Amino acid sequence: MVECTKKMLQSLENAVELGQTEFEIGEYMTRLTDIISRTEFDCSYEKGKQIFHLLTALQRLCAQASRHLCFPGSRFFPSKYNREIKSLKMEVERLLMEIIQCRKDCVEIGRSSSYGNDLLGMLLNEMQNKRENGPFSLNLQLIMDECKTFFFAGHETTALLLTWTTMLLSSNPSWQDKVRAEVNHVCNGETPSVDHLPKLALLNMVINESLRLYPPATVLPRMAFEDFKLGDLHIPKGLSIWIPVLAIHHSEELWGKDANEFNPDRFASKSFSAGRHFIPFAAGPRNCIGQTFAMMEAKIILAMLISRFCFTISDSYRHAPVIVLTIKPKYGVQVRLKPLNP
Ligand code: HEM
Structure with a gap:
């Protein structure tokens, strides 16, 4: 994380040395x-x-397709969107399988002694262990799906959190100074x-407030597994419910x-804990598996950015959050950067 942030x-x-002062920070x-x-990987x-x-x-495409008329079975209809979606999906899977297969082959032909300690390595190890000690439950298709989910779930969400937090700190100089x-x-x-x-308590509060105002995942889709009552409402089994985060x-x-x-400051109280009102990472057994990773990443990047630059929001910034599955700034976030120790 530190190495990648240093590069950024x-x-x-x-760019500042070359005379640029304004940046689309997103x-x-x-x-x-x-x-x-x-x-x-x-x-x-x-x-x-x-x-x-390709996943982006x-x-x-999926967001665009979802705005069009849907009828039962329409996702199988060979429309322009569906054809493009299918071909992108196949390309993503081909590339992923290439990486996975190559890693597997390296161990099998003895070119490397382990699968490695990245996520892919851990999943391949797990597949191997399960094969040796009991019922086999992971296969290459599942590993590929996990890799896709982690990529999809773990990148854009964090990039948006960082972008919105920079916008908030640029617009609130007193908090930036603190x-x-x-x-x-x-x-x-x-x-x-x-x-x-x-120990970065104030930064933590700022990140939480950013996640409250601009939660990257704006809705959580769920499905009722059984009939139940919610207040006065009767929810039948199979009903799709969207939790409006x-x-x-x-x-x-x-x-x-x-x-x-x-x-x-609303997050200053020690007794504050994420719960029903604050669910940027969802709640319950299917909450975000990467939340600690995301918070660690956000803190490191913002701490490094804030100690190198002073930033203010640019006059060209137009506040226009839009929802395309996640919540994004439609025209980006333009900030003016000034190095602190030129
Ligand atoms: C600010 C950053 C992030 C936010 C706001 C966020 C939010 C969420 C939310 C709301 C869910 C639940 C979705 C649902 O139940 O419908 C979720 C699931 C998930 N997240 Fe994150 N996430 C973030 C970062 C990450 C990172 C960095 C990773 C990986 C390193 C990650 C991996 C996952 C995975 C694998 C799931 C699916 C878990 C499951 O279905 O059991 N997320 N995330």
């Missing part, structure tokens, strides 16, 4: 795809990035480490009159 900061610094946060790609991360770009195109003072005090000029992260996070009834304002 260096490219910002180089573009830089998205470039940090390297982090999830290296976590999953270690040295094959360049190929992983290629997969990510796939997401866009967080910078905290980072300087805790890290004392060093790169943030695992020991530093729990964005609406819950902005409810005045739950958060008070300032529900739409940026106020990280």
Whole structure:
């Protein structure tokens, strides 16, 4: 994480040296795809990035297709969208299978002694263990699906969290100053480490407030497995239910009159814990498996950014959040950057 952030900061610094002052920060946060790609595929991360770009195109197409008329079985209809979706899906799977097969072959022909300690290596080890000690439950198709899910679930969400948080800190200079003072005090000029992260309390509050105002996953789809009552409502088995995270996070009834304002202090109370009102990572047994990873990543990147640059929101920024499965800034987030130690 630190290495990838250093690279990103260096490219910002180089651009500043060449005279650029304004940046669409979302573009830089998205470039940090390297982090999830290296976590999953270690040295094959360049190929992983290629997969990510295809998955992004796939997401866009699925969102566009979902706006069109749906009728039973329409997803099997050979429309323009469905054909493009199918061909992208096949290309993603081909690339993933290439990475997986290559890793497997290296061990089988003795070129390497282990599958490695990235996510793919762990999954392949697990597949091997299960094969040796009992009923076989993981196969290459499942491993490929897991890799896809982690990529899809773990990159854009974090990039959006970072982009919105930078927008909020750029628009609220007093909070930016407070967080910078905290980072300087805790890290004392060093790169943030695992020991530093729990001490960055203000940064944690700011990130939580950003997740409340702009939860990357705006709805959670669920299906009732059995008939049940919800207040006065009868919910029949099989009904599809969408939990409106964005609406819950902005409810005045739950958060008070300032529900739409940026106020990280609401997360200051030690007794605050994520629950029914605050569900950016969902809740219950199917909540986000990567939430600790995401929070760690966000803290490291923001701490490093804030100690290198002072940022203000640009006059060209147009506030236009749009929902395309996730919540994105339609025209990007333009900020003005000033290096702190030129
Ligand atoms: C700010 C960043 C993130 C947010 C807001 C977020 C949010 C969520 C939410 C709301 C869900 C539940 C979806 C549902 O139940 O319908 C979920 C699931 C999941 N997330 Fe995240 N996530 C983030 C980062 C990550 C990262 C970094 C990873 C991987 C390293 C990850 C991996 C996953 C996986 C694998 C699932 C599926 C878990 C399951 O179905 O059991 N997420 N995430």
